[in-house]
Amino acid sequence: MLPITYPIGQAKNGAGRGPLVFASLKASENSKVPVKLYAVEKNENALHVLNYNNDNYWHNLVTIIGADMRTWKFDRKCDILVSELLGSFGDNELSPECLDGAQHILKEDGICIPSSYTSYISPLQSQTLFSNMKMFKNAGPLDNRHNNTEQLYVVNMRNMYIIAPAKPVFTFKHPRNDLETNNDRYASLTFDIPQDCVLHGFAGYFEAILYKNINISIEPTTFSKGMFSWYPAYIPIKNSVTLKKGERLRAHFWRLSDVSKVWYEWSVSEPYAVPVHNPNARSYSMHLH
Ligand SMILES: C[S@@+](CC[C@H](N)C(=O)[O-])C[C@H]1O[C@@H](n2cnc3c(N)ncnc32)[C@H](O)[C@@H]1O
Structure with missing residues (x-):
């Protein structure tokens, strides 16, 4: 050859x-x-x-x-x-x-x-990211004023405080035997709050198993050194949430689909409930065709 x-x-x-x-x-x-x-x-x-x-x-x-x-x-x-x-x-x-x-x-x-991959989230505080996200123009229809707060942003994160270590959200494996079931998912995650802080959303990461024990990762604790192909995702919330040391944060993530698209919805229920973000893909979705 x-x-x-x-x-x-x-x-x-x-x-x-x-x-x-x-x-x-x-x-x-x-x-x-x-x-x-x-x-x-x-x-x-x-x-x-x-x-x-x-x-x-x-x-x-x-x-x-x-x-x-x-x-x-x-x-x-x-x-x-x-x-x-x-x-x-x-x-x-x-x-x-x-x-x-x-x-x-x-x-x-x-x-x-890869044979499998898993998404991760960490709650984060970042007035910079939050303010920048709020300044984005709402590109959606006039009756949807949520557009900028209900989508994922790919960001080289610097000015931020990660409130708690990342936890796994959704895992997918290939090949799989149950192809008749869709890839919809739901995950509820809790995080212990180590100090008084303000929640401005979540950092999203992934780890992928390529083959057997060979992996690539942008999750901070398993980060693949020298790999700069992906920055984390910033998953915002519409209004910031004040958190106190010792409280527990509970976040909810859904991956949903219909015949033409896939989308995420997310919310927080503890210590305070916030509305579900991106209900029925009103602001953001990934198109299947
Ligand atoms: C994330 S990019 C990575 C491509 C390549 N690994 C690289 O690094 O240059 C994904 C590529 O897959 C292609 N792609 C996505 N979905 C596809 C599909 N259903 N069939 C064929 N190509 C697809 C896109 O057009 C894009 O070029």
């Missing part, structure tokens, strides 16, 4: 440009296990880059498919399904739905990389 060269920067850069293709070819070269590789991508702009890389770096060893992985008709089945469809809050770029939809192309004993 011809050596696979990496153009500087491209191996770790940018969405849909093929860093996982580079890595897969390199793994095949290093292990001397030949692979037949298909790169499936639905974004036309990314396809141009994949084709360019195939011509210039991959010796046209890769079959590039412009399709949605959920509906791609493949006359064979693959041994390994490698993907990177994760957002800062793990499943918030619809990795569960995409990989469930693509499972038909995986052999019965095939493996998925």
Whole structure:
């Protein structure tokens, strides 16, 4: 096999440009296990880059498919399904739905990389994030004045105080046997408040198991050193909540779906109840089509 060269920067850069293709070819070269590789991508702009890389770096060893992985008709089945469809809050770029939809192309004993991922949240205090979020213009319809307080923000968090260590929220595993059930979830989480503070929302993180004991994480206690591909998510609340040392905070998170979209709702019930945020996806959702 011809050596696979990496153009500087491209191996770790940018969405849909093929860093996982580079890595897969390199793994095949290093292990001397030949692979037949298909790169499936639905974004036309990314396809141009994949084709360019195939011509210039991959010796046209890769079959590039412009399709949605959920509906791609493949006359064979693959041994390994490698993907990177994760957002800062793990499943918030619809990795569960995409990989469930693509499972038909995986052999019965095939493996998925990643094999699972879990979202995490920590309650946080940050007047800076809270004020900045409030300044965002409401882009929603006039009868929805909640828009800016009911969506996730990807933020390089600096000016903030993490009130309590992160706890796991939702976990997804691939492949799975129960494909007939949807990926809706509910989680109720409690946090002990160590000192007087003000709740301005939550920091969202994820950890993914790629294969066996190999993981990547942006959750602070297990953070993958040197990995800067994802910043945390800021999940705001509409009105700040004053918390006292010794109190218990209870937060609720829902992942919900209908035929066209997936969305989160969230709320706090202790020590004070706040309204459910983003009810019925009125401000924010992730589209399935
Ligand atoms: C988070 S990006 C990462 C891509 C790649 N790992 C990278 O780092 O460049 C996810 C990519 O998957 C593509 N994608 C998302 N859902 C898809 C689907 N259902 N079928 C095919 N491609 C999809 C997007 O267009 C995007 O290019």
